[in-house]
Amino acid sequence: MKWKKLIRNISELNNPFFPDKKEIKGITDNSREVGEGYVFVAVEGFSVDGHDYIKEAVEKGAAVVIGQQSINKINRPYIKVENSRKILGQLAASFYGYPSKNKVVIGVTGTNRKTTTGLFLRHLLKRKGYSVSFFGTVFNEINGEETKSQTTTPSSLMIQKSLAESDDQVAVIEVSSQGLSQYRMEGMSFDYALFTNLQHDHLDYHQSMEDYFQAKKELFSLLKVSGTAVVNEVDEWGRRLSKLLREEDKRVITVGEDDQNVVYHMKNNGHGVCVMENNTYEIELPLPGKYNLANLALGLTVLNDMQHDLSGISNIMRGIGPLPGRFETYDLSNKVYGIVDYAHTTEALQALFTTIRESHGDYRIIHIFGFRGQRDSTKRDKMVDISRSYCDETILTLDDLNGVSVDIMKAEYEKQQQRYSEATIKVILDRTRAIEKTVNTASQKTLIVVSGKGHENYQQAFELSSTSDKETFELLSIKTANI
CATH class of the missing domain: 3.40.1190.10 (Mur-like, catalytic domain)
Structure with missing residues (x-):
């Protein structure tokens, strides 16, 4: 695609010094993907800054470089824009024909x-x-x-x-x-x-x-x-x-x-x-x-x-069948069921447990979930409050740590235990063992609800070989079920 055609709807990129007939062969914000004739868009990421890779992009044949920082002279046309993420989207839409x-x-x-x-x-x-x-x-x-x-x-x-x-x-x-x-x-x-x-x-x-x-x-x-x-x-x-x-x-x-x-x-x-x-x-x-x-x-x-x-x-x-991580149910033993659900906000937990209580009010409910590291911590107390309002037992376990240490997360859980009786809030840090122990000790008419991760795989290794809540239940269950 010719440069003139590529930018015809992007006024911020109009530049009279650019040859209109320059052939553009691709668009990317990843320097590893740059080839001859590509436009490289330098994006300021959360952990990596694309402007640091402009030299590499030029060496690989970038025809045009776009960014939002002032850059010293490089051996390629460079256009400084207000927001390179926004320009990247506009270029991609134009290049692929809207x-x-x-x-x-x-x-x-x-x-x-x-x-x-x-x-x-x-x-x-x-x-x-x-x-x-x-x-x-x-x-x-x-x-x-x-x-x-x-x-x-x-x-x-x-x-x-x-x-x-x-x-x-x-x-x-x-x-x-x-x-x-x-x-x-x-x-x-x-x-x-x-x-x-x-x-x-x-x-x-x-x-x-x-x-x-x-x-x-x-x-x-x-x-x-x-x-x-x-x-x-x-x-x-x-x-x-x-x-x-x-x-x-x-x-x-x-x-x-x-x-x-x-x-x-x-x-x-x-x-x-x-x-x-x-x-x-x-x-x-x-x-x-x-x-x-x-x-x-x-x-x-x-x-x-x-x-x-x-x-x-x-x-x-x-005919839709089960949706991954959305109220997926497992038959564990005689009237003991496991439920995997992605609910990870206070309102989602309340909706989930309201539904469960309306349909299975005579069942004992055990709730297993955890907090995510480096995420909004202001909702944590309320999530535990909802769990305690609806469930007979709450077990706090590890979710994605995202760089937070196990000791710091354990201390967070101990604070929650101090807010309630330790008899109603337990801490079992290994997520797979928390599920296993609960399944092995559950009696008739019990629902074991594991929330927060749903379809997602674990980000850290646990003691059992399973890689998700679904796999953990499958190791322990007879079959999937409708309840």
């Missing part, structure tokens, strides 16, 4: 439930005959091939390249607040943008709930002219978002339990009702709980807006 314009693109954002909502949508769309690309926390899928994902929201380069290579009709993308604030969606355009909720989380990154909200709201600025916002008004943030988007003349469909455009309510723990455009749909939920009815309602709203018949929806959803 592929999101040629597909139905659906973005899902929110603190919790992005993955479940996205996977519900993926399943619904496939059953309606669409080929679907998916980008999310658990995996990515393009042209029917799944690969393990590294981040919830792909880099701007990866998403643009992947969409350009995809022959799929629809793309469903989990969009995180970090991804938005880091311009990973720059150059994208969406047909639908979905909002699940906003709750206390990631304040180690965003500093305040207002900053967090504004980061999420950025997704809706990327809607196509004909695009639609689908907002769950489950909380004040959803209601505020709807109001602001309408003031911006965006098309908004609201979802909720009151007087929204689409209304849902539970009949019992496994069944719900969704009402839209005077049609009432009885739904057998693939996962229990009102929050999963809300997830499904968001997906059904999109399909209804795409003019699809929603009759027989329970049969369609029955």
Whole structure:
């Protein structure tokens, strides 16, 4: 692609001293990937600064270098920009031909439930005959091939390249607040943008709930002219978002339990009702709980807006199978079950245990979870409070340490024991042994809930050979189960 064509929509890169016919063969922010004719974009990372690798990029044949620092003279054209992350996204979109314009693109954002909502949508769309690309926390899928994902929201380069290579009709993308604030969606355009909720989380990154909200709201600025916002008004943030988007003349469909455009309510723990455009749909939920009815309602709203018949929806959803790390259940022995769930915020834990108590009020509940190092510590007390409110026993164990020492985390757990009786809060640092010991000593009618990691692999080695909560339960269980 010629330089002139590459930058035709990027005014910040217009430079009269650049030869318009310079041939550009690739875009990258990784000096190891640079080849002859590439544009190298130097990005200031959290642990590595791309500006330190400009010399290496030039030696490998970079045709143009872009960064946001003042650089001494180098033997290549250099353009200083205000924000190189943002420019990287714009360049990637241009280089790959703005592929999101040629597909139905659906973005899902929110603190919790992005993955479940996205996977519900993926399943619904496939059953309606669409080929679907998916980008999310658990995996990515393009042209029917799944690969393990590294981040919830792909880099701007990866998403643009992947969409350009995809022959799929629809793309469903989990969009995180970090991804938005880091311009990973720059150059994208969406047909639908979905909002699940906003709750206390990631304040180690965003500093305040207002900053967090504004980061999420950025997704809706990327809607196509004909695009639609689908907002769950489950909380004040959803209601505020709807109001602001309408003031911006965006098309908004609201979802909720009151007087929204689409209304849902539970009949019992496994069944719900969704009402839209005077049609009432009885739904057998693939996962229990009102929050999963809300997830499904968001997906059904999109399909209804795409003019699809929603009759027989329970049969369609029955074939979805277990979702990785989302209320995955294991039969351990006679009326003893293990549950693996990704819940890692106070609100997600409360929703999880409310659902469990409503359906299994006569069961003993043992909760195993831990704190993540270098993460928002302001929610830790409340997470323990919720565990103690709903569970008969709480066991604190190691989650990802992220550079924090075991001794420091152990001290954190001992503080929690001091807040409560040691009889109700135990500390077993090895996560696999915590699960094993609980399984081996559990009696009839017990639910062992392990939360926080869900589908994720362990980041450090534990005593058992398993690499995830799922594998640990599989070592100890008879079979997967529905409860």
